[in-house]
Amino acid sequence: MQKTLVIQRYNPEQDHKPHPQHFTVPCDDSTSVLDALLYIQQQLDPTLAFRWSCRMAICGSCGVMVNGIPKLGCKTFLRDYKDDITVEALAHFATEKDLISDMSVFLTHLQAVKPYLINHDTRPQPHQQTPKQLAKYAKFSNCINCGLCYSACPQFGLNPAFLGPAALTLAQRYNLDSRDQGKAQRMPQLNGKNGVWGCTFVGFCSDVCPKQLDPAAAVNQGKVASAADFVIGIFKP
Amino acid sequence: MTQPTRSDEPIWWALFSAGGVCFAVLIPGLILTLAIAYPLGLLPENALDYAQIRQWLFSDYWGLAGLVLVGAGLCLPLFHAMHRVHHGMHDLMLRAGGWGKVLCYGSASLLSVLALYFWYLGLSAS
Numbered sequence: 001m002q003k004t005l006v007i008q009r010y011n012p013e014q015d016h017k018p019h020p021q022h023f024t025v026p027c028d029d030s031t032s033v034l035d036a037l038l039y040i041q042q043q044l045d046p047t048l049a050f051r052w053s054c055r056m057a058i059c060g061s062c063g064v065m066v067n068g069i070p071k072l073g074c075k076t077f078l079r080d081y082k083d084d085i086t087v088e089a090l091a092h093f094a095t096e097k098d099l100i101s102d103m104s105v106f107l108t109h110l111q112a113v114k115p116y117l118i119n120h121d122t123r124p125q126p127h128q129q130t131p132k133q134l135a136k137y138a139k140f141s142n143c144i145n146c147g148l149c150y151s152a153c154p155q156f157g158l159n160p161a162f163l164g165p166a167a168l169t170l171a172q173r174y175n176l177d178s179r180d181q182g183k184a185q186r187m188p189q190l191n192g193k194n195g196v197w198g199c200t201f202v203g204f205c206s207d208v209c210p211k212q213l214d215p216a217a218a219v220n221q222g223k224v225a226s227a228a229d230f231v232i233g234i235f236k237p
Numbered sequence: 238m239t240q241p242t243r244s245d246e247p248i249w250w251a252l253f254s255a256g257g258v259c260f261a262v263l264i265p266g267l268i269l270t271l272a273i274a275y276p277l278g279l280l281p282e283n284a285l286d287y288a289q290i291r292q293w294l295f296s297d298y299w300g301l302a303g304l305v306l307v308g309a310g311l312c313l314p315l316f317h318a319m320h321r322v323h324h325g326m327h328d329l330m331l332r333a334g335g336w337g338k339v340l341c342y343g344s345a346s347l348l349s350v351l352a353l354y355f356w357y358l359g360l361s362a363s
C-alpha cells in the first residue's frame with residue numbers, strides 16, 4: 001500500500017511563507033504518521049524537520065496537525081485516512097521549521113500556575129493519601145504536555161496570553177490534591193481574565209487530548225473555584 | 238511574575254449560569270404549555286383565564302409567582318443571552334472593549350429593571 005502525505009514545509013532562512021510538498025510513502029496497517037515522517041526523512045528528504053522521541057504517546061513531542069486536527073504523530077495511523085493526508089506544524093504556535101513549533105509560550109503558561117506540590121511540611125515521612133483523595137485529581141494527572149489542546153483552543157488562538165487548557169488543568173490537578181497547600185498561590189493566576197475566565201467552554205481541547213484528561217471539565221471546575229474565591233474575597237479582602 | 242487583576246467575570250458568569258438553567262427548564266415548559274398545549278386544546282378552555290392568572294401572578298403570596306416568572310423567565314435569560322453576545326463579539330474579533338460590556342450587560346439590566354417595574358405596576362394595581 002502507498003499513501004501521499006502533503007507536508008507543509010517552512011525554512012525560515014529561505015522561505016517567505018510555508019508551502020506544501022507531496023511525498024508518497026509505503027505503508028501498512030501499522031504505519032503511523034510518525035513512521036511515515038521518519039521514512040521520508042531517512043529515504044526521501046533528510047532536510048525534513050520534526051520532533052519525536054518515545055513513539056508511544058508518552059513524551060508528547062510529536063504533535064502535528066493532521067488534516068487540520070491536532071494529533072500525536074505516533075498515535076495516528078495512515079490506515080484511518082482514505083485520501084491524501086496533510087501534515088502541518090501545530091496551529092496557534094509560531095513555526096520554527098517545517099513541523100517544529102515554538103512551544104515556549106506554552107511552557108511559560110505552565111510555569112505560571114506552579115504545577116508542582118507545594119507543601120511546607122518538612123518532616124521526612126510520606127504524605128499519605130486515601131484512594132478517595134487520589135480519585136479527586138487522578139483523572140487530571142496524566143498530562144504529557146503535548147500542547148494539542150492549545151492548538152485546538154480558539155481562545156488561545158485569539159489571545160496567546162490566555163493560560164490555556166493544560167496549564168489550567170494542571171492548576172486544578174494540584175489544587176485538588178490533599179497533600180498540596182499551594183492553592184492560595186495559584187488562585188490569583190486563575191482569577192484573572194487570562195485565567196479560567198478566558199475559556200468559553202468550546203470543549204475541543206477535550207476532544208483532541210490524547211490522554212483523555214478532559215481539560216474543559218477541569219477549567220470549568222476552576223471557574224467554580226474562582227467564583228467561590230471571588231465571593232470569599234468580598235467578605236475577606 | 239506579576240499578579241493579574243481579579244476578573245469581574247464571576248458575576249456575569251453566575252448570572253449566565255442561572256439564566257442557562259432557566260433557559261433549559263422554565264422556558265421550554267412555558268413554550269410547551271402556552272405556545273403548544275393550549276393552542277392545541279390540550280388544556281381546559283379557561284386555563285389561561287385572565288382574572289385567574291392575574292390573581293396567581295400578582296395577588297397570591299404577595300405576587301411571588303409573578304416575581305419568579307419575571308426573574309426566571311426574563312431577567313436571568315436576558316443576562317444569559319447577552320453574556321453569549323458579549324463573548325461572541327470577542328470571538329468575531331469585534332474589539333469593543335469596555336463599551337461592549339456596558340452595551341451587553343447594560344441592556345440586560347435595563348430590560349430587567351423594566352420587567353420588574355411592570356411586575357411592580359401589576360402588584361400595586363391588584
Ligand code: SF4
Nearest residue numbers: 143144146147149209
Ligand atoms: S491536557 Fe491533554 S492535550 Fe493538553 S497538553 Fe495535556 S495531554 Fe496534551
Ligand code: FES
Nearest residue numbers: 054055060062074
Ligand atoms: S513520539 Fe512521544 S508522544 Fe509521540
